Amino acid sequence: MHPVSESPGASSRGDLDDAGLVELVAKADPDALAVLYERHGATCYRLARRITLNDVLAEDAVQETFVGLWRNPAGYRADQGSVRSWLLGLAHHKAVDFVRREAAQQRRQDAHAAQRALDPPTAADPAATAWAGIRAEQVRAALAELPEPQRHALALAYFGGYTQREIAQLTGVPLGTVKTRMFAAMRRLQLRLAAVGSSGGEGTW
Amino acid sequence: MTDQASGHGPFEELAAGYALDALEPADEQRFLRHAQRCPACTQALVDYREVAAALADTAPPAEPRPQLADRIMAAALADLGVGPQRSASPADAGRENWAAAGPGDADTAPGDPVTMPGDHVTGQGEAITARTDAVTAREDAVAAREDAVTAREDARVMAADAGTAQEDVLPPGVVRLRPRASRWLRPAAAAAAVALIAGGGTWAGLAATSSPTREPPSASCAHEHGCSQVVLTGAATHQVAAKVLVQAGVAWMVPTNMKADDTADQIYVLWQLTGNSRPLAVGSFDVRAGTDTPIWIGDLAAPYAGTLAFAVSLEHGRTVPASPSRIVALGQVS
Numbered sequence: 001m002h003p004v005s006e007s008p009g010a011s012s013r014g015d016l017d018d019a020g021l022v023e024l025v026a027k028a029d030p031d032a033l034a035v036l037y038e039r040h041g042a043t044c045y046r047l048a049r050r051i052t053l054n055d056v057l058a059e060d061a062v063q064e065t066f067v068g069l070w071r072n073p074a075g076y077r078a079d080q081g082s083v084r085s086w087l088l089g090l091a092h093h094k095a096v097d098f099v100r101r102e103a104a105q106q107r108r109q110d111a112h113a114a115q116r117a118l119d120p121p122t123a124a125d126p127a128a129t130a131w132a133g134i135r136a137e138q139v140r141a142a143l144a145e146l147p148e149p150q151r152h153a154l155a156l157a158y159f160g161g162y163t164q165r166e167i168a169q170l171t172g173v174p175l176g177t178v179k180t181r182m183f184a185a186m187r188r189l190q191l192r193l194a195a196v197g198s199s200g201g202e203g204t205w
Numbered sequence: 206m207t208d209q210a211s212g213h214g215p216f217e218e219l220a221a222g223y224a225l226d227a228l229e230p231a232d233e234q235r236f237l238r239h240a241q242r243c244p245a246c247t248q249a250l251v252d253y254r255e256v257a258a259a260l261a262d263t264a265p266p267a268e269p270r271p272q273l274a275d276r277i278m279a280a281a282l283a284d285l286g287v288g289p290q291r292s293a294s295p296a297d298a299g300r301e302n303w304a305a306a307g308p309g310d311a312d313t314a315p316g317d318p319v320t321m322p323g324d325h326v327t328g329q330g331e332a333i334t335a336r337t338d339a340v341t342a343r344e345d346a347v348a349a350r351e352d353a354v355t356a357r358e359d360a361r362v363m364a365a366d367a368g369t370a371q372e373d374v375l376p377p378g379v380v381r382l383r384p385r386a387s388r389w390l391r392p393a394a395a396a397a398a399v400a401l402i403a404g405g406g407t408w409a410g411l412a413a414t415s416s417p418t419r420e421p422p423s424a425s426c427a428h429e430h431g432c433s434q435v436v437l438t439g440a441a442t443h444q445v446a447a448k449v450l451v452q453a454g455v456a457w458m459v460p461t462n463m464k465a466d467d468t469a470d471q472i473y474v475l476w477q478l479t480g481n482s483r484p485l486a487v488g489s490f491d492v493r494a495g496t497d498t499p500i501w502i503g504d505l506a507a508p509y510a511g512t513l514a515f516a517v518s519l520e521h522g523r524t525v526p527a528s529p530s531r532i533v534a535l536g537q538v539s
Contacts, residue, residue, distance in 0.1 A: 046265070047264050062269060081254055082258070085255045089254050154260070187221070189260075190255075
């Protein structure tokens with residue numbers, strides 16, 4: 001990814017873990033912000049791009065996320081889990097915000113796209129493996145094990161930006177069913193991902 | 206699965222939905238109010254947030270443009286210091302930038318306030334603080350924008366009183382910042398958060414009779430002793446936009462690749478970024494198409510030693526604002 005900072009300070013910051021970098025950001029250290037962006041900016045952008053389906057909105061979401069981190073690093077606490085998941089959570093929230101302001105018409109089309117996003121790959125694509133990395137494959141494998149209705153609810157929520165009530169209307173099932181499916185899906189993913197030792201984690205990956 | 210003993214099941218279910226940003230506002234409020242006093246639910250949210258973050262890895266590959274990194278770092282560097290800050294809203298940051306490469310197809314204003322649920326959560330609810338902080342930060346941004354407008358009007362009054370300097374260079378405006386408790390105050394710089402005088406404290410611009418040397422540095426400034434050159438890169442183009450030449454404490458601008466500004470209602474401003482204070486205005490200038498000669502900007506606002514970077518902003522109107530509104534070029538001092 002494009003290196004944002006080539007100063008000697010940036011390379012020394014590269015040895016610190018994410019929590020240490022956030023502490024430096026709290027001391028107005030722009031190199032620390034640069035390293036955090038190098039580590040997590042691309043994933044935040046990928047997520048925002050997948051949700052908004054729009055380059056400019058995706059960039060705006062990422063910009064608000066990292067400038068927000070710069071201006072309010074106290075928003076992150078060490079007991080909040082990984083810095084990565086916190087940043088992705090911010091980016092996700094902002095991207096979903098953008099999407100919810102658009103016409104409902106556009107998002108109806110997204111419903112089908114959201115479903116395809118989480119479908120198991122039909123064949124082992126070498127190119128897909130190259131860019132996805134082992135971690136992504138683990139998550140996809142865990143998703144493949146979910147019953148289709150649970151996976152669908154998850155996709156509509158996380159990538160489609162729909163609320164549970166909207167998902168109930170889209171899929172024609174009661175709201176309670178949607179809540180149960182979403183909860184079950186998250187529970188199963190949590191157990192499945194913990195089993196492969198992949199929850200949380202620092203650094204670039 | 207359901208913790209019947211404490212009746213916690215419904216809230217853990219809400220935690221999962223919250224981590225996915227899928228809850229209706231009423232459910233969000235319900236969860237936040239409960240999590241405020243429930244460490245188990247706060248922990249559940251943390252755990253589900255990790256799961257949600259794992260989903261992000263399955264998104265299709267996409268790389269952001271280098272300009273995104275530049276905009277983020279430019280905003281951070283412009284923030285270094287105290288006082289009214291420019292909004293975090295990217296709508297202000299360069300959507301209509303003269304050199305913008307991105308399409309202007311986003312009609313929504315990211316700065317619009319978001320309906321946020323619940324009260325500000327403290328203590329055990331740290332996991333949720335970030336969301337409500339975002340609301341407060343947005344409100345601060347609005348107030349900061351208003352402060353910037355006020356400061357700009359102050360500068361205009363001051364400049365009018367002082368009279369305009371010769372040529373088309375307006376003196377750096379003396380601006381009186383309204384002290385305002387801001388969540389963006391950095392502890393180290395908080396003590397300096399009152400009045401700032403651009404121009405190195407001497408306010409030479411008002412008198413302007415003891416004319417500084419008007420001999421521009423030679424083209425070989427970079428290789429001369431006592432002369433420094435800083436290359437500025439366009440924030441949107443990522444190409445070389447201009448050079449700043451500093452000689453004998455005086456800054457000159459060489460706009461190698463800058464778009465001419467509309468001298469009716471626009472002006473360029475050169476800013477000096479040091480580590481201890483907000484960006485200091487050095488002076489203002491116009492760019493005319495086809496001119497390549499160095500433009501005299503003025504005395505540096507602070508000693509060159511210790512300068513981190515120079516930045517150029519494009520401002521509406523013809524006066525120097527309290528702080529840059531839109532950085533169009535930035536260059537670090539090596």
